Amino acid sequence: MVVYKKLEPIIAIGGGVCLDIVGFAASLYRRRTTYIRVPTTLLSYVDASVGAKTGVNFSQCKNKLGSYIPPVATFLDRSFIQTVPHRQISNGLAEMLKMALMKHKGLFELLESHGKFLLDTNFQSCNGLLDHGCVALMTSRIAIETMLEELAPNLWEGDLDRLVDFGLLISPELEMKVLPTLMHGEAVNIDMAYMTCVSNDRGFLTTAERNRIIQCIKNLELPVWHHDFSLNLVKKSLNERLKHSEGLQ
Ligand SMILES: NC(=O)c1ccc[n+]([C@@H]2O[C@H](COP(=O)([O-])OP(=O)(O)OC[C@H]3O[C@@H](n4cnc5c(N)ncnc54)[C@H](O)[C@@H]3O)[C@@H](O)[C@H]2O)c1
Incomplete structure (x- = not known):
């Protein structure tokens, strides 16, 4: 050819x-x-x-x-997404939740209120109509646009301080360790759930905010923990990050 x-x-x-x-x-x-x-x-x-x-x-x-x-x-x-299995829809919702937590409170509120509907309808139905549009269209569009806003000005990653890297500190090690039992988004989500708890411990998030995030994660049928997510894995991941990211944590 x-x-x-x-x-x-x-x-x-x-x-x-x-x-x-x-x-x-x-x-x-x-x-x-x-x-x-x-x-x-x-x-x-x-x-x-x-x-x-x-x-x-x-x-x-x-x-x-x-x-x-x-x-x-x-x-x-x-329309491709209509044949995607239920677990993989949750898996994709994890990446949308990442952008919601990092950049868009409105997206978080939509996932809180309509996440289960989106999960059960494979992003195909507009019956979950909001006053101003289709929830499947709206949420996916916001997720993509917020992602683009972050990526476009930093396409070659000259700046390593990237919001889109939330959930990517420990998840790469976890994903590789337990492959193929966890999907990519699930591993990212476990990392995000852990960091949510760390943020609460350090006083960056209130306990009510932490609980709200964890509840949203559960409604999206995503895992918050895995038995291979150990302190050793956290330390190993931090070392890897320090080695390859100019000391940035
Ligand atoms: N390059 C990037 O910017 C970027 C960003 C995020 C994630 N990723 C990578 O993407 C990968 C995860 O992607 P994924 O979650 O799409 O998994 P995947 O590509 O493994 O697809 C999951 C499964 O779904 C099947 N499938 C694909 N389309 C389907 C459809 N329409 N209906 C039914 N089944 C279908 C695939 O054959 C596969 O078996 C990870 O390896 C991650 O590192 C890359």
């Missing part, structure tokens, strides 16, 4: 793993071949769809191989 690298982009259609692998392969093929992302899971629709990074696990480490190569386009079609 002849691929004209400028005129005929490779089209990646699938979940986050597929988009990452195809994007990475495109960055290698003839040094750089253009590609298009078509996300088909909720997680890839709201997260892997945007941004410039590709990542592939290597040598027991999460995303140790990868590149910065944005797609030339991303096509978003929510």
Whole structure:
């Protein structure tokens, strides 16, 4: 097959793993071949769809191989999500919750009030109509827009202090340790739940706020704990972060 690298982009259609692998392969093929992302899971629709990074696990480490190569386009079609299993919808909701907690109180309130509806309807129904629109459309749009607001000015990660990295301190080690029992979003969520409790301990969040977040997580049917999430794992993850992030915690 002849691929004209400028005129005929490779089209990646699938979940986050597929988009990452195809994007990475495109960055290698003839040094750089253009590609298009078509996300088909909720997680890839709201997260892997945007941004410039590709990542592939290597040598027991999460995303140790990868590149910065944005797609030339991303096509978003929510109808793909109708066949995604229930657990994977929760998995994607974790990434939306991340943006809600970091940047958008309104999104958090929508997930609190309509999260269960979104989970049960696979983001397909507009019966959960709000006064000003469809809740599936609104929540996914806010999640993507808030993500873009963070990624666009810092595409090459010159600034390592990134809100979108919430939930990514301990989860990479946890995810790799227990693969494949936890999905990516679930591991991120356990990290976020832990950090929510740490924030409460340190006085950054009230106990009422902590409880509200944990209750929202439970309504989204996401795990808050895993038996392999040990203090040793936390220490190992912190060391890794210090090593690779110029000392930034
Ligand atoms: N590059 C990025 O910016 C970025 C951002 C977030 C996450 N990720 C990566 O994405 C990965 C997780 O992605 P994911 O949650 O999409 O998992 P995934 O890609 O493993 O997909 C989960 C499963 O769903 C199946 N599937 C895909 N579309 C489907 C559909 N429409 N209906 C039914 N089944 C379908 C897949 O074949 C797979 O078996 C992680 O490895 C994570 O590191 C990358």
